[in-house]
Amino acid sequence: xxxxxxxxxxxxxxxxxxxxxxxxxxxxxxxxxxxxxxxxxxxxxxxxxxxxxxxxxxxxxxxxxxxxxxxxxxxxxxxxxxxxxxxxxxxxxxxxxxxxxxxxxxxxxxxxxxxxxxxxxxxxxxxxxxxxxxxxxxxxxxxxxxxxxxxxxxxxxxxxxxxxxxxxxxxxxxxxxxxxxxxxx
Numbered sequence: 001x002x003x004x005x006x007x008x009x010x011x012x013x014x015x016x017x018x019x020x021x022x023x024x025x026x027x028x029x030x031x032x033x034x035x036x037x038x039x040x041x042x043x044x045x046x047x048x049x050x051x052x053x054x055x056x057x058x059x060x061x062x063x064x065x066x067x068x069x070x071x072x073x074x075x076x077x078x079x080x081x082x083x084x085x086x087x088x089x090x091x092x093x094x095x096x097x098x099x100x101x102x103x104x105x106x107x108x109x110x111x112x113x114x115x116x117x118x119x120x121x122x123x124x125x126x127x128x129x130x131x132x133x134x135x136x137x138x139x140x141x142x143x144x145x146x147x148x149x150x151x152x153x154x155x156x157x158x159x160x161x162x163x164x165x166x167x168x169x170x171x172x173x174x175x176x177x178x179x180x181x182x183x184x185x
Contacts, residue, residue: 002141034124065095151180
């Protein structure tokens with residue numbers, strides 16, 4: 001059910017659809033666009049905003065444990081920036097991100113997203129070669145559509161709280177509710 005709603009929201013947004021098409025063409029079907037690209041769109045819809053919240057960056061994620069050179073990410077970023085320079089592209093192979101985060105090795109994009117600071121950010125979409133939208137999430141979509149911001153205990157509480165404050169989510173989207181151990185403390 002939620003993926004049908006997500007399909008509708010994305011298809012109404014020409015910038016997001018263009019970005020998805022570009023990522024598929026330049027980076028391949030194994031790449032997903034994640035985090036605020038999806039999360040903010042849903043939160044805007046929950047607040048009945050007619051203008052989408054500006055995208056600070058476009059997080060492109062993929063998993064390739066045979067090609068972990070960061071230069072590959074930079075090369076893909078450069079291609080995307082040339083094609084769509086108004087967007088701040090950030091490409092990251094999740095097969096190596098466990099090293100930066102000091103976690104056990106990740107096994108997939110979905111597994112890597114299980115370590116992201118808030119559960120509602122761990123969502124991603126891609127455009128398949130058949131022109132279909134495909135969705136993944138480490139925690140499902142229910143809490144995202146409820147307007148929750150859920151602390152993920154896989155990360156330090158200070159990281160979560162800093163993100164909530166610095167990104168001013170509760171100011172931009174006042175109907176959101178903090179959830180998890182932090183919200184209950």
